[in-house]
Structure formats: structure tokens, C-alpha cells
Amino acid sequence: MPRRTHIVASFIVLAIFASVIGASSAAPPGLAEIKHVIVFMQENRSFDNYFGHLKAYDPSLDVEAEPADASNPNPLNPSAPPIAAFHQTNACEVSDLNHSVSGSHAEFDNGKMDGFTKANEDASYDPTGSRTMGYHTQVEIPYYYALADKFATGDRYFASELGPTFPNRFFLLAATPFGHTTNDFPSGDPVNGFSQKTIFEELDAAHISWRVYFAEVPFAAIFGYVRQHAVGHLFPIAQYFIDAATGTLPQVSFVDPVFLGTNNTETDEHPTTNIQLGEKFSSTVINALMTSASWPSSALFFTYDEHGGFYDHVPPPAATPPDTVGTDGSLDRYGFRVPVVVVSPFAKRHFVSHVVHDHTSILRFIETRFGLPALTARDAAADPMYEFFTFQHPNLSVPSLPDAPLDLNQIITCQKLDLNRRSVGF
Numbered sequence: 001m002p003r004r005t006h007i008v009a010s011f012i013v014l015a016i017f018a019s020v021i022g023a024s025s026a027a028p029p030g031l032a033e034i035k036h037v038i039v040f041m042q043e044n045r046s047f048d049n050y051f052g053h054l055k056a057y058d059p060s061l062d063v064e065a066e067p068a069d070a071s072n073p074n075p076l077n078p079s080a081p082p083i084a085a086f087h088q089t090n091a092c093e094v095s096d097l098n099h100s101v102s103g104s105h106a107e108f109d110n111g112k113m114d115g116f117t118k119a120n121e122d123a124s125y126d127p128t129g130s131r132t133m134g135y136h137t138q139v140e141i142p143y144y145y146a147l148a149d150k151f152a153t154g155d156r157y158f159a160s161e162l163g164p165t166f167p168n169r170f171f172l173l174a175a176t177p178f179g180h181t182t183n184d185f186p187s188g189d190p191v192n193g194f195s196q197k198t199i200f201e202e203l204d205a206a207h208i209s210w211r212v213y214f215a216e217v218p219f220a221a222i223f224g225y226v227r228q229h230a231v232g233h234l235f236p237i238a239q240y241f242i243d244a245a246t247g248t249l250p251q252v253s254f255v256d257p258v259f260l261g262t263n264n265t266e267t268d269e270h271p272t273t274n275i276q277l278g279e280k281f282s283s284t285v286i287n288a289l290m291t292s293a294s295w296p297s298s299a300l301f302f303t304y305d306e307h308g309g310f311y312d313h314v315p316p317p318a319a320t321p322p323d324t325v326g327t328d329g330s331l332d333r334y335g336f337r338v339p340v341v342v343v344s345p346f347a348k349r350h351f352v353s354h355v356v357h358d359h360t361s362i363l364r365f366i367e368t369r370f371g372l373p374a375l376t377a378r379d380a381a382a383d384p385m386y387e388f389f390t391f392q393h394p395n396l397s398v399p400s401l402p403d404a405p406l407d408l409n410q411i412i413t414c415q416k417l418d419l420n421r422r423s424v425g426f
Contacts, residue, residue, distance in 0.1 A: 027368055030391030034346060035297035037366055040255040040285060041172060041359075042278060043165060043270035044099065044308025047155065047337035048085070050144065052313075053137045054153075057145050063352045064155045066135065070313055072117040076128055083117050085311065088134030091407070092263050092414035093271040094125040095421070097132055097309025101181045104162040104307070104335065107132075111315040120309055132311045141275060143283045143404040144339070147302075150399040152342040152388040154353035158316050159306040159335025160360060160378070165270075168305040168335060169219055172359040173254075174198045175375035176322035177331070185222065193224035199252075199363060200233075201225055202372040209250035213240035215267060215281070216258040240285070247293030252366055257281055263414035271308055272421070274414040276406055283404040286343055290398045299344035299389070301362045307336035317356060322378035334358050342385070345394035353387050361385050 052066030071082035098107070098119045109115040120129035138145035160171035166184065167177035178196045186194050200220070203210045212218040212226070215237040220226045226233070237256075243249045257268040257278065269278035282302065289300055316334040340357070360379035365386075367374060374380035 028386055028389075028391055030346070031369055031386075033297060033391060033394070034299045034344070034369060036249045036251060036253070036294055036299070037369065038249070038253045038255060038289065038298060038300040039172070039362055039366075040282070040300060040302045041169065042257060042282065042302075042304045043259070043268040044097075044306060044310075045269060045275075045304045045339060046307035046310040046312040047157075047314070047339055048312045049135050049307070049310035050141065050304075050339045051148060051153070051155075052085075052135050054145065054148055057138050058149050061149055061350065061352060063153070064314075064354075067313055070133070070311070072114055072129075072133060072311065074128055075118040075121055083128060083130045083133050085133045085135055086130075087139075088131070088136055089140065090413060091140055091274045091276045091410040092417050093131055093134075094417060095122050095131070096271050099164050099306055099309040101161075101163040101167075103309065104164075107309070107311075107336075108162060108316065108333075113311075113313055113315055116309070116311045132309055134310070136275065140410075141279050141404075142402045143279050144341075146399075146401045147286070147343065148339070148341050150349060150401065151344075152347040152349070152351040152353070154340050154355065154357060154385075154388070155337070156314075156354050157303065157337060157340040157357045157361075158319075159304075159338050160319075160358045161306075161331065162316065162333060162335045163306065165305050166222075168359060170196070171322075171378070172305070172362065173200075173220055173223065175360050175363055175379035176325065178323075179325040186224075193222055193227050195224050197375060198223050198225060199366065199372075199375065200229070202367070202375070203252055203370070204229070206370060206372055208252060208370045208372075210252040210254075211235055211239075211243075211250045212254045212256065213237050214256040216260065217256070218254075219256050219259070220254060237285075241288050244288045244292040244294050249294045249298070251370065255285055263418040264411055269304075272414075272417065274410060276404065276410055279404040280406055283401075287401075290343070295398070296345055296394070296396055299342060299346060301340070301342055301365075301385075303340040303359070303362075304338040305359075307338060312336045319358065320378050320381040322360075322376035342388040344389070345396045346389045346391050348388060348390050349395060349399075351388065353385070355383055355385075355387060357383055357385055 055065035070085035117129035266273040267281035
């Protein structure tokens with residue numbers, strides 16, 4: 001019976017794929033005016049962790065707020081008062097949080113969204129898992145709050161899978177994690193990388209120019225095709241600023257931060273690092289585009305790979321499985337909500353979408369803009385985020401945004417936390 005069930009499920013998924021793979025959203029008038037698409041993905045933040053209090057920042061913004069009574073049970077004493085959401089004023093966490101596939105499913109708890117504290121118990125630093133309930137406001141990340149308020153965001157943008165970084169970044173580049181549920185590297189061929197087909201093959205086949213700009217390492221190089229075509233495509237981040245300023249950005253770009261470092265050198269915002277360092281890096285990337293010769297014809301998608309173990313109150317809905325590779329129950333549902341902002345002269349100003357999207361929606365936008373086929377059933381079924389835009393009425397003005405601060409006290413606190421963890425071998 002299990003084999004029969006698997007075969008039936010396979011045929012169902014293939015049928016879905018066949019029905020949608022050839023479908024493409026009708027390109028709206030003016031879409032072709034976007035000559036440059038930039039995709040910039042940071043790490044490990046849920047929507048409520050960063051943007052759950054946007055409504056308090058600007059009551060006129062049509063965005064869903066984190067509930068005033070948001071909480072999770074106390075795992076040390078279920079009969080005790082629950083652990084309520086709280087304003088986390090520290091820019092660094094004391095320890096990482098659980099965002100594995102098993103941990104994420106436990107946090108989801110069949111839609112109850114009450115497993116976050118239990119999944120994040122840390123005997124050394126946080127016995128009740130309370131750090132999952134922390135949220136930030138404009139006090140810590142003023143640039144991000146203003147950016148979301150001024151441009152187009154969405155409160156139903158989900159990670160692609162209930163799981164960690166690599167599978168979700170695989171979804172961004174390949175529209176499938178091709179059977180991978182952990183942050184694993186190619187074991188059979190570590191030199192040549194994964195052989196899974198990505199968006200880059202389709203871009204080359206259609207003669208669409210692309211580059212990956214990296215601050216430390218290019219994540220896309222985990223794929224063999226990207227490694228084999230590194231020359232002319234993989235560049236240090238300094239080249240991004242040159243290309244933006246001179247109006248020579250390729251048609252499609254991906255930007256990567258510093259993924260590995262100390263609390264005060266890593267810029268991807270992955271706990272436990274200083275989120276203000278990440279915000280500062282993001283602001284330089286985004287501001288460089290807005291003040292460049294490329295601005296009038298660009299659209300930048302800014303988002304996060306997954307929730308990083310932080311609480312969110314909206315249960316992820318069911319999703320179209322991308323394929324039948326390694327189906328283990330984690331591919332038929334989206335991951336938790338993550339922040340997203342579309343920065344472009346063509347982006348609607350002060351706008352919030354309530355349509356369900358995930359990382360493959362960005363892929364679908366690229367595919368429909370440049371006439372590419374879908375990679376899997378997931379991106380074929382994805383909404384391309386057109387409602388974020390007003391293609392025929394671009395606004396070339398650059399809104400006033402606050403500086404991304406680097407608070408000295410936060411830097412000192414983050415350094416102390418880093419040294420403390422290292423001293424105990426954490």
C-alpha cells in the first residue's frame with residue numbers, strides 16, 4: 001500500500017505540473033520597462049520578528065499587526081502564564097534558534113502556532129525558549145521600517161518550506177530543494193557541486209545576462225552549472241556598486257551578504273549576529289541602486305530565506321509540491337512568513353499585498369518578465385507579484401529614508417555575547 005500511495009501521489013503531482021507548467025501570467029503593459037531585476041535575500045527573520053509592529057509605526061499602512069496577546073506556552077510549566085511577545089531591544093541574540101525541518105513543524109504544530117517556545121528551549125541561555133517571542137521595531141531597525149512603509153511590502157509572503165536556509169535558498173534558485181531538508185553540501189561531488197537545474201541555465205538559454213555579487217561567498221556556487229560558468233558571472237560586491245553607478249547591471253542579479261563571521265562582522269542578520277550590521281549592509285546595497293543610473297529601469301526584491309526559529313502568528317497555508325523528489329511532508333506547505341519589500345520606481349508606494357507568495361514568486365516574476373519556462377510545478381503555480389507594481393506610472397523620485405544606525409552600545413553588547421559563547425565552547 002505505501003508504494004501504491006507513493007505512485008498515486010507522484011501521478012497527482014505530475015498532473016498538476018503538466019497543467020500549470022505551460023501556463024504563464026499575462027504580462028501587464030509596461031513590464032518590459034524593467035530592464036534589471038535584483039534579488040537580495042538576507043537570513044532568518046520572521047515577519048512578526050521584524051515587521052509585526054509596522055502598524056504601530058504607521059497606522060495608515062494596511063498591514064496586519066502581530067496580535068496584542070501573542071504568546072506561546074511556558075514549556076517548563078504549561079499551567080503557568082504563557083510567554084508573551086516582547087520588544088527585544090538587543091541587536092544580538094544570546095543563542096541561535098531552532099529552524100530545522102523537525103523544529104519548524106513542531107513550531108507550526110498543525111496550525112496551532114504554539115510550539116515555538118518548546119522548540120527553542122536552551123538549557124544554557126534560555127530555558128523557556130522566550131527569545132523566540134522577541135520582536136524588533138523602528139528603534140533597532142529604522143531603515144527597514146521606513147523602507148517597508150515607503151515602498152511595497154506584503155503580509156502574506158512566506159518562506160518556501162518549513163525548514164532551514166539551504167532548502168529555502170534552493171527554492172529561490174531552482175524552485176525545489178530536490179530532496180534536501182538540511183544545510184548539506186554536495187556529498188557525491190563536492191568539487192563540481194549540485195547538478196540540479198537552476199534559473200541560471202534558463203537565463204543563459206534565453207541570452208539573458210546575469211551576475212551574482214557576493215560579500216563573502218556566492219551561495220549560487222553550490223550548483224555545478226554556476227561553478228562552471230563563474231567567469232563573467234560571479235563578482236565581489238564591489239563590482240555591484242560599480243555596475244549600479246554606471247548603469248551596467250545585468251538583466252538579473254543576485255546579491256549575497258557575509259554569511260560567516262563574528263557578531264559584529266557578519267552581515268546576513270542570522271542570529272546571533274548584530275542585526276544593525278545587516279541593516280547597514282542592506283542600506284548600502286539598496287541606496288546605491290536608488291541613486292544610480294540603473295534606478296529608472298530596476299526592480300529590487302528584498303527578503304529573508306526563512307524565519308530562523310522566531311515566532312510568527314500566521315499559519316503557513318498549503319502549497320503546490322514542486323516535484324516528487326524526496327517528498328517527506330515538508331514540500332506541500334509553505335514556511336513561515338518572512339519580510340519582503342519591492343524597491344523600484346515601478347513599485348507602488350505605501351502598499352501592502354495580502355496575496356500569498358513565496359520565494360518562487362520572485363522566480364515567476366523573472367520568468368514572466370524574460371519569457372522563461374517554469375522550473376517546477378511550484379514556480380509555475382506561483383503568483384508573480386504584479387500587484388506590487390504600477391508598471392505604466394513609475395515614480396522616479398527617491399524617498400527620504402533614515403540612516404541605518406550602528407549603535408556603539410549594541411556593538412559592545414554583541415561583542416560581549418560573542419566572547420561569552422566562545423569561552424564556553426558554544
